[in-house]
Amino acid sequence: MKIYILSLFCSVFLLQACRKNDILKMKTSQKEKFPYMVTMTAPDEYPVEVHIGVLTDDKKELICGVPKTGVEDGGWQYDGDAGGQGGSTIPSHLDLTYVSYAEKKFWRVDADLPKEKMLQLFREGFMVQGNPDDKGEFPWEESTYDELTIGAAPGGVVVVWLSGNHHKREVCRLQAKETSVNKDEFRPHPQYDETQEQFFNKKYSINISDSTQQKIKEKGIPFGIWDQYREKYKYRFVLRPYDEKDKITGLYRINYNGESEFLMDTQSAETYKQDGIPYDVNFFFTQYNAEIIFNDEEMLRAFDELKKSHPDQPIDVVLIPGFMYNDFKVVAQCKDKKIILEKIKVKRVWGG
Structure with a gap:
């Protein structure tokens, strides 16, 4: 009788274990969708x-x-x-x-x-x-x-x-x-009297702006810049308000490497992290808010210079607002070395 009860208990235990395992597999499978x-x-x-x-x-x-x-x-x-x-x-x-x-x-x-x-x-x-x-x-x-x-x-x-x-x-x-792709296989309506070179030239003139065509003619296509955007630096944004009372309460950033994120509080916004150079950042302060556009060439040059002079040291991007935040002075800083970012653009300021 004892053996029978023990056997029954083991069967029930194994059945429950199998069910739990099936449920776990099902949940794991669902998490992969x-x-x-x-x-x-x-x-x-x-x-x-x-x-x-x-x-x-x-x-x-x-x-x-x-x-x-x-x-x-x-x-x-x-x-x-x-x-x-x-x-x-x-x-x-x-x-x-x-x-x-x-x-x-x-x-x-x-x-x-x-x-x-x-x-x-x-x-x-x-x-x-x-x-x-x-x-x-x-x-x-x-x-x-x-x-x-x-x-x-x-x-x-x-x-x-x-x-x-x-x-x-x-x-x-x-x-x-x-x-190699035959342009007539690409075109929705083949043009058999058109050569491959004529196809490319026509599409080039239509889809590439005059200013970009001139830029390519003078300097060529900037091969490699998109991999430079992927370089990451350890930095943060810091606010230096004129009344010493304001602070960054959050920010939404878009980087030149295509990544973006919304940081929802002061601590996360002012914490050092490995990131690509910023492109367009919306800063949320206690009273005012501002959107600032950063120049890619200037940011790469400044960050590389700071990284070279102070290896393994984090960088501060310091925001110094003018009265009523109508303008900003922005400085990239590492230890005692400072580089003024002269090509930033304040796109808009709101709040108050």
């Missing part, structure tokens, strides 16, 4: 257009296509146009062919994606302000990414990001290879 849309983007002035592209899983089965939404030139820091392509399975591979109009070339990237890194980023997510509660306050709540953005820059540089609700993180950097 994150819905997202796919977009394509390119640096401002250097447009691209998708020829054909697909995202596949680790079994090389199709998840979705890369949307063909026409010429993409919205800027490296922003997502492209939505084209109804997306999925919920984390992709393991990208095969994409596109045309770069400034270079008059077709490129193809056929490479694996870091699935585990993407899964981790989806799981980590970020905090956003939700809908107002009954007290009129906006509580912070968990959220995660809902777009996978592919960026293509001159030189075959391809970067993949996850983005959503004022947050964007780089997933990986890939290298495309120049490829």
Whole structure:
């Protein structure tokens, strides 16, 4: 009788354990499903257009296509146009062919994606302000990414990001290879009396602005700059108000490397972190707010100089507002070395 009861107890225990294991597997499986849309983007002035592209899983089965939404030139820091392509399975591979109009070339990237890194980023997510509660306050709540953005820059540089609700993180950097595509296979309506060279020249004149054409003629395409944007420095923003009472209460930043984030309090806004150079930053202060645009060449030059003179030391980007915050003096500083940033632009100031 004792043996029978013991056997029955063990059976029940094993059944419960199996059920718990099944539930855990189901929850784990559910956590690997994150819905997202796919977009394509390119640096401002250097447009691209998708020829054909697909995202596949680790079994090389199709998840979705890369949307063909026409010429993409919205800027490296922003997502492209939505084209109804997306999925919920984390992709393991990208095969994409596109045309770069400034270079008059077709490129193809056929490479694996870091699935585990993407899964981790989806799981980590970020905090956003939700809908107002009954007290009129906006509580912070968990959220995660809902777009996978592919960026293509001159030189075959391809970067993949996850983005959503004022947050964007780089997933990986890939290298495309120049490829050959018959322009009549690319064009929606073939023009058989047009040569490949005429096609490229025509698209170049249409899609590349006169100012950019002149810039390319004088200085060439700035190959390598998009990889320089990916360099990260340890720095923070610091406010030096004229009345010593104000402080940074939060900020929304967009970096030249395409990443962005919303920092929701003073502590996170003034904490040193490894980051790319800033492009467009909205600063929220106790009374006023300001949006400042930073110059890429000036920031790279200043940060590299400070890093060279003080290796492994963090950098402060000091904001010194004028009266009523109508203007700012901005200084990059490391220890006793200071560099005035003369090319910043105060885009707007509001509040008060």
